[in-house]
Amino acid sequence: xxxxxxxxxxxxxxxxxxxxxxxxxxxxxxxxxxxxxxxxxxxxxxxxxxxxxxxxxxxxxxxxxxxxxxxxxxxxxxxxxxxxxxxxxxxxxxxxxxxxxxxxxxxxxxxxxxxxxxxxxxxxxxxxxxxxxxxxxxxxxxxxxxxxxxxxxxxxxxxxxxxxxxxxxxxxxxxxxxxxxxxxxxxxxxxxxxxxxxxxxxxxxxxxxxxxxxxxxxxxxxxxxxxxxxxxxxxxxxxxxxxxxxxxxxxxxxxxxxxxxxxxxxxxxxxxxxxxxxxxxxxxxxxxxxxxxxxxxxxxxxxxxxxxxxxxxxxxxxxxxxxxxxxxxxxxxxxxxxx
Numbered sequence: 632x633x634x635x636x637x638x639x640x641x642x643x644x645x646x647x648x649x650x651x652x653x654x655x656x657x658x659x660x661x662x663x664x665x666x667x668x669x670x671x672x673x674x675x676x677x678x679x680x681x682x683x684x685x686x687x688x689x690x691x692x693x694x695x696x697x698x699x700x701x702x703x704x705x706x707x708x709x710x711x712x713x714x715x716x717x718x719x720x721x722x723x724x725x726x727x728x729x730x731x732x733x734x735x736x737x738x739x740x741x742x743x744x745x746x747x748x749x750x751x752x753x754x755x756x757x758x759x760x761x762x763x764x765x766x767x768x769x770x771x772x773x774x775x776x777x778x779x780x781x782x783x784x785x786x787x788x789x790x791x792x793x794x795x796x797x798x799x800x801x802x803x804x805x806x807x808x809x810x811x812x813x814x815x816x817x818x819x820x821x822x823x824x825x826x827x828x829x830x831x832x833x834x835x836x837x838x839x840x841x842x843x844x845x846x847x848x849x850x851x852x853x854x855x856x857x858x859x860x861x862x863x864x865x866x867x868x869x870x871x872x873x874x875x876x877x878x879x880x881x882x883x884x885x886x887x888x889x890x891x892x893x894x895x896x897x898x899x900x901x902x903x904x905x906x907x908x909x910x911x912x913x914x915x916x917x918x919x920x921x922x923x924x925x926x927x928x929x930x931x932x933x934x935x936x937x938x939x940x941x942x943x944x945x946x947x948x949x950x951x952x953x954x955x956x957x958x959x960x961x962x963x964x965x966x967x968x969x970x
Contacts, residue, residue, distance in 0.1 A: 638652045639776075647666070692944075693749065697753050701730070705912065714932060716933075717934060719941070722937075737758070742770065753780045759827055762787070774792060794955045797927050803833040804839060805925075811840070824856075878893075883909065883914045886909075906922060910926075910929070924963050
């Protein structure tokens, strides 16, 4: 048994609920004397000490939930928040919004600060740095202390909790297959580093579709953007060095940046170059020409995330049954694709 014992581990060892362990350690009269003594003795034997995440979180209801997002610049996250607030407000919950700004440290600080008693549960989309470090101890610790967490969009298999996602691989495959149906086989992919889950999965969908159609994958046509301040510079280099007649971007920021570079070079869109992005935000709808996109129902993603969390908060019985909800997508054709 590890020294840094958690409530969840004690509960598992003694075959009781986390709530029972929490109450026993607080000498609650709801728990029998025998059970209290057994739990307290076990905790003492293995040097259990509560950390800065309060032991009584599960029972101290604030009717407030926290949402931690990487950034708000993307229309996608704004719409997810709208969906979360819609359901939460109907259920009588308040919502606190925090930004990690793609920082692992900020993500940890936000969780530790709010988990000390300010909120009842978390909805989170992982920061870039958290995925790069592959360090999710702060999320696991919150869950182990009995506080529910729902992850959306950017998620990890390393944390067992409810998740709300799209099928990134399938959505990308459908877009790439459209290009191929129009005899556009020289396809560029503007993605993120592979440690970011959505970028990795969308790149996987791109590669898988080309291979299924017996088309060799040219790694030089895959541009993984590490530093967004150099996005335009890297796109210019791609257009300088590679020949392609279709382009897939993992978000609308990359799509509109690629469109801007293409138009500045006198490339005719969609006649000479087709472009498809992701999200279906305001930028995609109102750019000139309007950008074809894989529509993610971000509002619905927010609604489902909030429902899953509130259901956990209001459940009578604790359980370790986790759900992964997969939201459907739609390929919307506008002015950057040839039909």
